[in-house]
Amino acid sequence: MTNPHDTNPVPHHLIRTPAYPWLLDEAGFMRAGHVLKLIDIVGSEAALRHLNQDGKKGLVVTASLDRTNFHQPILLWEMLRLESRVSQVWRSSMEAEVKVQAENIISGEKRDIATSYLVFVALNDKNRERMTFPPYQPQSAEEFQLALGADLRKKNRAAEGKTAxxxxxxxxxxxxxxxxxxxxxxxxxxxxxxxxxxxxxxxxxxxxxxxxxxxxxxxxxxxxxxxxxxxxxxxxxxxxxxxxxxxxxxxxxxxxxxxxxxxxxxxxxxxxxxxxxxxxxxxxxxxxxxxxxxxxxxxxxxxxxxxxxxxxxxxxxxxxxxxxxxxxxxxxxxxxxxxx
The missing domain is CATH 3.10.129.10 (Hotdog Thioesterase)
Incomplete structure (x- = not known):
C-alpha cells in the first residue's frame, strides 16, 4: 500500500463491506447512494486523522464531492473495498482521494469501480470556528501528481461555476x-x-x-x-x-x-x-x-x-x-x- 522508499508515505484508510441483498436496486446492483455514503465515511477518516495528528481536537465537514464515475456495477455478495488518502491540503480545506473496488470474496479478484475526490473543511469542536489543517508535503512522484491534480480540480470547480x-x-x-x-x-x-x-x-x-x-x-x-x-x-x-x-x-x-x-x-x-x-x-x-x-x-x-x-x-x-x-x-x- 505504500512505497518503502518514501520517507513519510501518506497513510491509507480502508473500509471493506459485503454487497448485501437489501442494498441492491431493481437491476441487482448495489445502490449508488449507499456507495456514496461509504465514500464520504472513508474520505472523512483520512481528513480527520490528518487534522488531529498533532493533538488538535477538531472535526471535519464535507464541503464538496468531485465527480464520481461508476465504471462498473457492484454485484450481490461482492466485497466492496474503499480506500482513502490525503491528496492535497490548503489552508482551511483539504482534498481526500477515495478509490472504490469490488472484490470477489472467493477468488480475491478485484475490479475498479470508481475514484472520487472529496473536499473537507476543518472546524473547532467547541466553537465550530474554521481551523487550519496541518501542512502536507507529497513525498513520491505519484503523490506530487495527485496534489497537482487536486489543485487543478479546485480551479476547475471555480471555472465551471462561471461556465455552467x-x-x-x-x-x-x-x-x-x-x-x-x-x-x-x-x-x-x-x-x-x-x-x-x-x-x-x-x-x-x-x-x-x-x-x-x-x-x-x-x-x-x-x-x-x-x-x-x-x-x-x-x-x-x-x-x-x-x-x-x-x-x-x-x-x-x-x-x-x-x-x-x-x-x-x-x-x-x-x-x-x-x-x-x-x-x-x-x-x-x-x-x-x-x-x-x-x-x-x-x-x-x-x-x-x-x-x-x-x-x-x-x-x-x-x-x-x-x-x-x-x-x-x-x-x-x-x-x-x-x-x-
Missing part, C-alpha cells in the same frame, strides 16, 4: 419531492447530519426522477457530479430533496437535485446542498437502453438542457486531462469550446 452556472429549481418546475426527518442515527456527536446521509437521499430522489423518465424501467447511477454542501443540517430538522430532469441523451439522462433543511423554529427552509447526477437506462439484456427523449418547453428548461451539454463536455475533457495529466494548470472550464 447553477439555475435553482422553482415550484413551477414541478419537482419530485422527498422529505425525511433527521434523527440521531443520521448525525455525529455534534448533531451534524453526515454528508453521506445527504448523498444517499440525493440519489434516492434522483433515481426516482430517472425511473419515471425511463417509463419505470431499471436505471443505474453512473455519475455523481460535483456535489456542493452549502450549509450544515442538524438533528430534528426535516430534509427535503427536490429533483428535476434537465437533459436526456441517447441512453443516459441528467437529473438536478437540491436539498433544503426545514427547522421547526424558523419560518423559511434553507438550501443546504445541490448536485447533478447522471443515470443510464437499462434494457432487457442489462445493457444500456434508449431513453425516451424529453423536450424542454420553457426558456429556463432550455437553458438547463444547454448547460447540461456544457457540463458533459467539461466532464469528458476533464477525464481526458486526468488520463494524460502532465501538470497542465489551465482550468478545464475556461476553454472557449465550453462557453455558451
Amino acid at each position: 452556472p447553477f439555475i435553482p429549481i422553482e415550484d413551477s418546475d414541478e419537482p419530485l419531492v422527498v422529505s425525511r426527518l433527521m434523527t440521531p442515527n443520521d448525525a455525529n456527536a455534534h448533531s451534524n447530519v453526515f454528508g453521506g446521509i445527504m448523498l444517499s437521499l440525493i440519489d434516492e430522489a434522483g433515481s426516482q426522477v430517472a425511473r419515471k423518465q425511463a417509463l419505470n424501467q431499471p436505471v443505474v447511477g453512473v455519475r455523481q457530479d460535483r456535489m456542493s454542501f452549502i450549509a450544515p443540517t442538524f438533528i430534528g430538522e426535516t430534509v427535503e430533496t427536490k429533483a428535476i430532469l434537465t437533459k436526456t441523451w441517447n441512453t443516459s439522462m441528467e437529473v438536478q437535485v437540491e436539498v433544503y433543511a426545514k427547522n421547526p423554529n424558523q419560518p423559511e427552509p434553507r438550501r443546504v446542498a445541490s448536485s447533478y447526477l447522471v443515470y443510464v437506462k437499462l434494457g432487457p439484456n442489462g445493457r444500456p437502453g434508449e431513453v425516451p427523449p424529453w423536450t424542454p418547453y420553457t426558456t429556463t428548461q432550455t437553458q438547463r438542457a444547454e448547460l447540461a451539454d456544457v457540463r458533459r463536455e467539461i466532464r469528458e475533457r476533464e477525464e481526458l486531462q486526468a488520463l494524460g495529466f502532465k501538470g497542465n494548470s489551465e482550468p478545464v472550464g475556461a476553454s472557449p469550446q465550453s462557453q455558451l
